[in-house]
Amino acid sequence: xxxxxxxxxxxxxxxxxxxxxxxxxxxxxxxxxxxxxxxxxxxxxxxxxxxxxxxxxxxxxxxxxxxxxxxxxxxxxxxxxxxxxxxxxxxxxxxxxxxxxxxxxxxxxxxxxxxxxxxxxxxxxxxxxxxxxxxxxxxxxxxxxxxxxxxxxxxxxxxxxxxxxxxxxxxxxxxxxxxxxxxxxxxxxxxxxxxxxxxxxxxxxxxxxxxxxxxxxxxxxxxxxxxxxxxxxxxxxxxxxxxxxxxxxxxx
Numbered sequence: 001x002x003x004x005x006x007x008x009x010x011x012x013x014x015x016x017x018x019x020x021x022x023x024x025x026x027x028x029x030x031x032x033x034x035x036x037x038x039x040x041x042x043x044x045x046x047x048x049x050x051x052x053x054x055x056x057x058x059x060x061x062x063x064x065x066x067x068x069x070x071x072x073x074x075x076x077x078x079x080x081x082x083x084x085x086x087x088x089x090x091x092x093x094x095x096x097x098x099x100x101x102x103x104x105x106x107x108x109x110x111x112x113x114x115x116x117x118x119x120x121x122x123x124x125x126x127x128x129x130x131x132x133x134x135x136x137x138x139x140x141x142x143x144x145x146x147x148x149x150x151x152x153x154x155x156x157x158x159x160x161x162x163x164x165x166x167x168x169x170x171x172x173x174x175x176x177x178x179x180x181x182x183x184x185x186x187x188x189x190x191x192x193x194x195x196x197x198x199x200x201x202x203x204x205x206x207x208x209x210x211x212x213x214x215x216x217x218x219x220x221x222x223x224x225x226x227x228x229x230x231x232x233x234x235x236x237x238x239x240x241x242x243x244x245x246x247x248x249x250x251x252x
Contacts, residue, residue: 007231010072
C-alpha cells in the first residue's frame, strides 16, 4: 500500500494536549495520514486563551503551508463554544473557502454527527471547570439540543483553588467509568464525552461492552468520523470499531 496516496488530515491542537494525536492515530489507523500543528503557548487556559485561539486560528492554519489537505479539524471544543453554533459555522465556512479545504471544529463535527444520527437529547460528560461546563451546555442548547444531565469528571481531589480540580488532560479512565456508571443512565441515552484532551477510548470501549444500547460519542471520534466522510473514506478491515459503529448509526 502506498501510504502517501492516503487522504491527508490536518489536526490543530492546544500545545499541552497529550491525547488528540494518539487517539486520532487509533481512530484513523491506516485510513488517513495525520498532520498536526499547535496553537501558541500560554501560561493558563482561560477565557482569554480561548479568545486568542480564535483570533490566531487563520495564522495557525497557514502553518500547513502549501500542504494540500483533504480535511482539517480544530481539536479544541472550548474556543469554539464562545462563538455559538451559528457563529462557529460561519467562521469555519470562511476559513474553508480561504484555505481551499474543508475545516471543522470538533464542536461542529459533533453537531454533524448528532444530526446524522438523528439525536436531539443527550447526557454531557465534561472534564471542565463549572464556568466552562456552563458555556459548553449553552452551546449545545443553542444548537437545539436538550441536555438531560451533566456528568462532571474531575481530575483529582478538591484543592483550595476550585479551578485546579479540573484538567481534561489528567482525568483518569477510572474516574470516567465511576461517574458514568453511578449516573445509571437510560439504556437508550446518547452520551457525549466532550473535550479533545480527555482520554476516552478505553472508557468508551468498556462502557460499550457493558451495554451496547447507548450511543457513545466523543469529540475525537466525531471529528474522525467527519474527516473520513469528508475525504470519502469507506469502512475496511482496519476501521476502528467505534468509527464503524458511529457510521452504522449515521446511516439509519
